[in-house]
Amino acid sequence: MTNPDQNDLFKRIQASFLRQGMMNNLGARLLRVEPGLCEVALPHSERVSQQQGGFHGGAMGALADIAGGYAALTAAPPDMEVTTVEYKINFLASFSGGELRAVGRVVKAGKRIIVTTAEVVHLDASGKPTACAVMQQTIVPVHKTY
Amino acid sequence: MTNPDQNDLFKRIQASFLRQGMMNNLGARLLRVEPGLCEVALPHSERVSQQQGGFHGGAMGALADIAGGYAALTAAPPDMEVTTVEYKINFLASFSGGELRAVGRVVKAGKRIIVTTAEVVHLDASGKPTACAVMQQTIVPVHKTY
Amino acid sequence: MTNPDQNDLFKRIQASFLRQGMMNNLGARLLRVEPGLCEVALPHSERVSQQQGGFHGGAMGALADIAGGYAALTAAPPDMEVTTVEYKINFLASFSGGELRAVGRVVKAGKRIIVTTAEVVHLDASGKPTACAVMQQTIVPVHKTY
Amino acid sequence: MTNPDQNDLFKRIQASFLRQGMMNNLGARLLRVEPGLCEVALPHSERVSQQQGGFHGGAMGALADIAGGYAALTAAPPDMEVTTVEYKINFLASFSGGELRAVGRVVKAGKRIIVTTAEVVHLDASGKPTACAVMQQTIVPVHKTY
Numbered sequence: 048m049t050n051p052d053q054n055d056l057f058k059r060i061q062a063s064f065l066r067q068g069m070m071n072n073l074g075a076r077l078l079r080v081e082p083g084l085c086e087v088a089l090p091h092s093e094r095v096s097q098q099q100g101g102f103h104g105g106a107m108g109a110l111a112d113i114a115g116g117y118a119a120l121t122a123a124p125p126d127m128e129v130t131t132v133e134y135k136i137n138f139l140a141s142f143s144g145g146e147l148r149a150v151g152r153v154v155k156a157g158k159r160i161i162v163t164t165a166e167v168v169h170l171d172a173s174g175k176p177t178a179c180a181v182m183q184q185t186i187v188p189v190h191k192t193y
Numbered sequence: 194m195t196n197p198d199q200n201d202l203f204k205r206i207q208a209s210f211l212r213q214g215m216m217n218n219l220g221a222r223l224l225r226v227e228p229g230l231c232e233v234a235l236p237h238s239e240r241v242s243q244q245q246g247g248f249h250g251g252a253m254g255a256l257a258d259i260a261g262g263y264a265a266l267t268a269a270p271p272d273m274e275v276t277t278v279e280y281k282i283n284f285l286a287s288f289s290g291g292e293l294r295a296v297g298r299v300v301k302a303g304k305r306i307i308v309t310t311a312e313v314v315h316l317d318a319s320g321k322p323t324a325c326a327v328m329q330q331t332i333v334p335v336h337k338t339y
Numbered sequence: 340m341t342n343p344d345q346n347d348l349f350k351r352i353q354a355s356f357l358r359q360g361m362m363n364n365l366g367a368r369l370l371r372v373e374p375g376l377c378e379v380a381l382p383h384s385e386r387v388s389q390q391q392g393g394f395h396g397g398a399m400g401a402l403a404d405i406a407g408g409y410a411a412l413t414a415a416p417p418d419m420e421v422t423t424v425e426y427k428i429n430f431l432a433s434f435s436g437g438e439l440r441a442v443g444r445v446v447k448a449g450k451r452i453i454v455t456t457a458e459v460v461h462l463d464a465s466g467k468p469t470a471c472a473v474m475q476q477t478i479v480p481v482h483k484t485y
Numbered sequence: 486m487t488n489p490d491q492n493d494l495f496k497r498i499q500a501s502f503l504r505q506g507m508m509n510n511l512g513a514r515l516l517r518v519e520p521g522l523c524e525v526a527l528p529h530s531e532r533v534s535q536q537q538g539g540f541h542g543g544a545m546g547a548l549a550d551i552a553g554g555y556a557a558l559t560a561a562p563p564d565m566e567v568t569t570v571e572y573k574i575n576f577l578a579s580f581s582g583g584e585l586r587a588v589g590r591v592v593k594a595g596k597r598i599i600v601t602t603a604e605v606v607h608l609d610a611s612g613k614p615t616a617c618a619v620m621q622q623t624i625v626p627v628h629k630t631y
Contacts, residue, residue, distance in 0.1 A: 063244045064244070066243075066244035066245075067242065067243050067244050067249065068238075068239035068240060068241065068242035068243075068249075069219075069240060069241050069242055069243065069249040069251055069252055070249075072218065072219075072239070072240040072241070073215075073218075092214075093214035093218070094214060094215060094218040095214065095215050095218070096213065096214035096215055097212075097213050097214075097215065098209045098210070098212035098213050098274070099212075099274065099337075103213065103214075103215040103216075103255065104255070104258050104262075104277045104280075105215055105251065105252075105254060105255020105256070105258050105259065106215055106251075106255070108251060108254040108255060108258065108280070109249065109250070109251020109252070109254060109255060110251070112250050112251050112254065113251065116250075128244070128245065130284070130287065131250045131284055132283065132284065132570070132598055132623055133281065133282060133283040133284065133571070133621075133623055134250075134254070134281070134282060135279065135280070135281035135282075135427040135475060135573055136279060136280060136281075137278065137279040137446075137454045137475060137477060138276070138277055138278065138279065139446070139447040139449075139454060140447075141276065154429075154431065154470070154473055155431040155432075155470060157431075159597070159625065160570055160625070162429045162431060162473065162571075164473065178446070178447060181446055181454065181456065181475060182475075183427060183429060183473060183474075183475045183571075185429060185570055185571055185623055187597065187598070191245075278424070278452055278477055279425070279475075279477055281427055281573040281621060283592075283600045283621060283623060285592070285593040285595075285600060286593075300575075300577065300616070300619055301577040301578075301616060303577075305451070305479065306424055306479070308575045308577060308619065310619065324592070324593060327592055327600065327602065327621060328621075329425075329573060329575060329619060329620075329621045331424055331425055331477055331575060333451065333452070355536045356536070358535075358536035358537075359534065359535050359536050359541065360530075360531035360532060360533065360534035360535075360541075361511075361532060361533050361534055361535065361541040361543060361544055362541075364510065364511075364531070364532040364533070365507075365510075384506075385506035385510070386506060386507060386510040387506065387507050387510075388505065388506035388507055389504075389505050389506075389507065390501045390502070390504035390505050390566070391504075391566065391629075395505065395506075395507040395508075395547065396547070396550050396554075396569045396572075397507055397543065397544075397546060397547020397548070397550050397551065398507055398543075398547070400543060400546040400547060400550065400572070401541065401542070401543020401544070401546060401547060402543070404542050404543050404546065405543065408542075420536070420537065422576070422579065423542045423576055424575065424576065425573065425574060425575040425576065426542075426546070426573070426574060427571065427572070427573035427574075428571060428572060428573075429570065429571040430568070430569055430570065430571065433568065483537075
């Protein structure tokens, strides 16, 4: 059971998430939001594949970027958005089929700079998880423009 | 005018590029291939937008990854593919409308490791370019599986 | 109590560590070695300071690089050395006095590529720890030349 | 011939550089400062060597960090210092003897974030240059505390 505050947090993040044309296009879903944490999912499809049929590195990168970015947003003031300054991602293995899950976590929430990490795991058809990618990211709070 | 060898190189890269479901989905185009260099383009659309309407960081990352990766492929043996070990991208500004252009360049082509950089530039409706992102990437040659 | 195998592992890593002129110069010490893990320490001194008197970013980077690299070495074949392909480090805060501790951990040990992370923590005079830096790193096994 | 303004810029950077205990310890020298650019040198010695006798990755990282950081400082307001948020460095080859030269360049100087790159080149005894490392870095302006 999620407490009321976490429901509010989920709704706040979801409002931003649903505005992302690209996440909708790729087929990503927002799964979980807690203070300092965000989890997103991306099922395999032709929309996210590379030349050998597996998940595209760009899709893994986008998913990790989102997970880290929304984890950071939970640590920013309620009237702010966040923007990615930079990220670095290592790919550990390539996968086809199943689903990716990215969990972003805040490492340090400073006033000017928020540092996060994300782990991307692949779940096969039976739900078995295998490590897929790790990311390290720098975020800054910015004013909303919408 | 492009010489015959560069036409062959373009065709080789294009054969891999056209197999990428995600690049097709995002609307990316292969523009230019030379030994140690690759340029790709991505017009703005809802398919690649973030919550404020601008280009999604994940789209810039995917485009830079592709540009660097295919630059590396021009430096790999003809019967090999390449795979991204990791990349790191800094976003310099956010943009809406127009088109992104990413140019990937090989910095060092070793037998085991290929290092590349990519510059992403935004072109507005009038074609005016502004620096958008810079990337640094590590690639390894791998055997084709198709 | 450490078991005999871990003593062997410690000695193997220490033999390489003691050959590093720079670690000796900076005043770093090897603290702990386990399969997939390495911890090193660096006390504050003028030898590792920046312009404001705190630990130099280059010293934190070198310490994290070493911790991750020797964690990777525990996962490489016994007759091999390792070399750093690249690393990325985020600095979370600056510190003066006390001691830095860097713990490197293997995230994935592949045949060709080993991925590690490291956390650098600052201990003040009373031993109180504060997060200082996080690193993500790519390593390859190489043949010994000594 | 250097113009008076560049002499002032060099002196401003040098005042900060000479305060760095670690750069003095490693034997680094400030070579060149221009708006948006800084070059530093590091001769080979036991003070900067790794276990195989070559330049330590930590020394290359520290040198690149400094070159990028001081390039950024030339783009910051005159009464500010800068601090490194993060950097990522790829090592292209290892070298022994001779001297390293790192040139840092500002890619984008924003109000809140400065992005730089650095190239590290090795010069052998005859002065022949070979590419050694490339770095990408994020910097923020901070208030002086001295």
